[in-house]
Amino acid sequence: MRLPRVLPRSLAGQLFVMQALLVAAVVAGCAVFAYVSGRDQAEETAKRQVRTAALAMAESPSVREAIRAPDPSAALQPYAERVRAETGIAFITIMDPRGVRWTHPTPAEIGRPFIGHTDRALLGETFEETYTGTLGPSIRVVTPVRDEGRVVGLVSAGITVERVSTQVREQLGALALAAGAALALGALGTYVINARLRRHTHGMNARELSRMHDYHAATLHAVREGLLMLDGRRRIALVNDAARELLGLGPEAVGRRVDELELPVALTGALLASGPRVDEVHLTADRVIVVNTSPVVGGEQRGTVVTLRDHTELQALSGELDSERGFSQALRSQAHEAANRLHTVVSLIELGRVEEAVEFATAELELAQVLTDRVVGAVGEPVLAALLLGKAAQANERGVELVLAEDSLIDDGALPESLAARDLVTVLGNLIDNAVDAASEAMRGGGAAVPGQRTAARALVTVTARTDGGELLLRVADTGAGIAPDDADEVFRRGWTTRGSGRGLGLALVRQAAYRNGGTVTLDRSEDGGARFTVRLPLTGRAAPEVTA
Numbered sequence: 001m002r003l004p005r006v007l008p009r010s011l012a013g014q015l016f017v018m019q020a021l022l023v024a025a026v027v028a029g030c031a032v033f034a035y036v037s038g039r040d041q042a043e044e045t046a047k048r049q050v051r052t053a054a055l056a057m058a059e060s061p062s063v064r065e066a067i068r069a070p071d072p073s074a075a076l077q078p079y080a081e082r083v084r085a086e087t088g089i090a091f092i093t094i095m096d097p098r099g100v101r102w103t104h105p106t107p108a109e110i111g112r113p114f115i116g117h118t119d120r121a122l123l124g125e126t127f128e129e130t131y132t133g134t135l136g137p138s139i140r141v142v143t144p145v146r147d148e149g150r151v152v153g154l155v156s157a158g159i160t161v162e163r164v165s166t167q168v169r170e171q172l173g174a175l176a177l178a179a180g181a182a183l184a185l186g187a188l189g190t191y192v193i194n195a196r197l198r199r200h201t202h203g204m205n206a207r208e209l210s211r212m213h214d215y216h217a218a219t220l221h222a223v224r225e226g227l228l229m230l231d232g233r234r235r236i237a238l239v240n241d242a243a244r245e246l247l248g249l250g251p252e253a254v255g256r257r258v259d260e261l262e263l264p265v266a267l268t269g270a271l272l273a274s275g276p277r278v279d280e281v282h283l284t285a286d287r288v289i290v291v292n293t294s295p296v297v298g299g300e301q302r303g304t305v306v307t308l309r310d311h312t313e314l315q316a317l318s319g320e321l322d323s324e325r326g327f328s329q330a331l332r333s334q335a336h337e338a339a340n341r342l343h344t345v346v347s348l349i350e351l352g353r354v355e356e357a358v359e360f361a362t363a364e365l366e367l368a369q370v371l372t373d374r375v376v377g378a379v380g381e382p383v384l385a386a387l388l389l390g391k392a393a394q395a396n397e398r399g400v401e402l403v404l405a406e407d408s409l410i411d412d413g414a415l416p417e418s419l420a421a422r423d424l425v426t427v428l429g430n431l432i433d434n435a436v437d438a439a440s441e442a443m444r445g446g447g448a449a450v451p452g453q454r455t456a457a458r459a460l461v462t463v464t465a466r467t468d469g470g471e472l473l474l475r476v477a478d479t480g481a482g483i484a485p486d487d488a489d490e491v492f493r494r495g496w497t498t499r500g501s502g503r504g505l506g507l508a509l510v511r512q513a514a515y516r517n518g519g520t521v522t523l524d525r526s527e528d529g530g531a532r533f534t535v536r537l538p539l540t541g542r543a544a545p546e547v548t549a
Contacts, residue, residue, distance in 0.1 A: 089157055109134055136160055226242040226309070279291075388428075461479075478526065
């Protein structure tokens, strides 16, 4: 049999019940304490009151004088009743040393023996006691009346216990009203707090919240995307494993501000921005990541949710796809040119000019074969050789001559397996593409010339690729307009370009690939006045990364 549910289902309801019970218990405890304290205080006040009255009567000269009279009651009874009425105590009894009453609130009791103890008073001591007499239980004080050193009488003043209880009950009524008001205020405050808690917990109970937390933690660790949650002060409130890996964050990252994490400036700006960001590409030291941010707004900006996707592999594949697309375009162009040349040769033969046809065909073959032989002979790494031949064809289509420097030499097997072929394609491919663009624009008269630059006679890109002193040297120089000195420090920043929006990622990827392999990138002026980029990658080990310009 299922037991009936005692507590409400929601966490807020359970807390309300427990807090209400706690407030009630505290108020009840305070009420009991106040009642006990009030009763003790009332009894202590009664004792002081009757002691004062008894001592005042015992010290009164008129009392001693009346005791000497033949009929003490005649003078003492009116006096005692007047004092009793003025002080509000229950009784004042004056008696002889034997305990026979001279005064009493009930006249019929006069002349009868006092009900209580008198032995200590006969010895000259004033004492208190609670005793049951003719008026019921009472708190009384008995004190001696002295005349010339002798005890000539006794005075007993008292307040009934019932009167003290009545006073306490009157105080308890006021205390009950205060306790009720405190309980009502406590219940109201508890209700308001728990109503707010109910809104924040959406009416869920503790078990549901615990289960949600477990699912939440498991989801964070299972998601491959990086997830970052920032509070309103741009401090990291939550970060999952993928985000730690993508941003290179340590275990102490939670609680730190974004601008304290030493991230790239552009990425830090995106994370600190108040508005949403959609699919922004940013570079870290060794990754390309796509950033999306969404503000958390509820009356005021409470924080930001950031998602991070690793775009490194996709960017590399996109670069390879662009290279393949360029190669295919170059092949189509070469096929078209080859068809034109073949038609020219056929036409010369049909015209009977066989020697001119042979000379024309041989010259074209020699030009193509010289470059192929030069590249294959100098560069034993097949990936680099294929890249250079493909880029040479692309450059030729744009009217730019790509040549391999005479001192270029890379033996087959000289490059270690740790140096990824994809990074070589990224570095050399992007540098050659930029150099071809610069040289082509310079020949067409486009671009801004750098002061002091001389005009090149032809569009030329010179590539140097060699192993030298335990490192791979890749150098690309062009005859373009060059790079202004003011821009030398900015060329490797993501988004820097002189050719419109949507560009400016190539050099940033070059620097990232060099950094990833422990290499360096330098920029200076070529002999022909254009830009010259030099990349040095260690062939063994990993050197400290450096980027200079």
